[in-house]
C-alpha cells in the first residue's frame with residue numbers, strides 16, 4: 001500500500017474534517033463485522049486449518065465497513081447499518097458505474113481504482129445519484145446525512161483523494177473515516193481467535209466411549225487420580 005503511514009494519515013483525516021467525533025459508538029460493531037467477513041475470506045484447506053493471517057497486508061483481505069444515512073429532496077432516505085466492501089479486481093460493476101467518473105483514483109505504482117474505500121464510496125454515490133448526474137457546479141449541497149467508514153488498513157493517498165472528491169460533491173454529508181493499521185487489525189483477529197478457542201475448549205466434555213473403555217479396564221480400587229491420568233492420556237494422545 002502506498003501511503004503516508006498511519007500517523008500522518010490520521011493527521012490528514014483530522015485536518016480534512018474526516019475524523020469521527022464519537023468513534024466508540026459504532027467502531028466496535030464495525031470491527032466485529034469486518035472480523036467475520038475476513039475470516040470467511042481468508043481461505044485455507046478446510047475450516048479447521050485456515051490459512052494464517054499474513055503479517056503484511058494482502059489485497060485479497062483489504063476491506064472496509066460502511067454505514068450510511070443520507071437523504072435529500074426528491075430522494076428516498078438511504079440507510080445502511082453496515083456493509084462490507086473488499087478490494088475487487090477489475091469487473092466489479094462499481095468500477096464502470098456513473099460515479100466512477102466523479103471519484104477518480106490516482107495511479108501510484110499501480111492501479112488503485114479497485115480499492116475497498118473507493119468501492120464503498122462509489123456504491124453510496126451511485127445510490128444517491130440514482131442515475132441522475134445533474135449537479136450545479138459539480139455539487140449536490142442539498143444532500144445531507146452521514147457516511148461512516150472503518151478500514152482494516154491505513155488508506156493510501158489515492159483513497160484520501162477519493163474522500164476529498166466525495167466531500168466536494170456532497171459538502172453537507174458528514175464523512176467519517178476510521179481505520180486500523182493492518183498489524184493492529186491482525187493482532188485483534190488473533191486475539192479474537194484465541195478467545196474463541198478457549199471458549200470451545202471449556203465447553204468440551206469427556207466422550208462416552210472413553211468413559212466406557214475406562215470402566216471396563218479398571219476395578220473398584222481405582223482412585224480419582226488414576227481416572228484423571230487415564231483421561232489425560234486418552235484425550236491428548
Ligand SMILES: [Zn+2]
Pocket residue numbers: 112115116117155156157158159160
Ligand atoms: Zn487505497
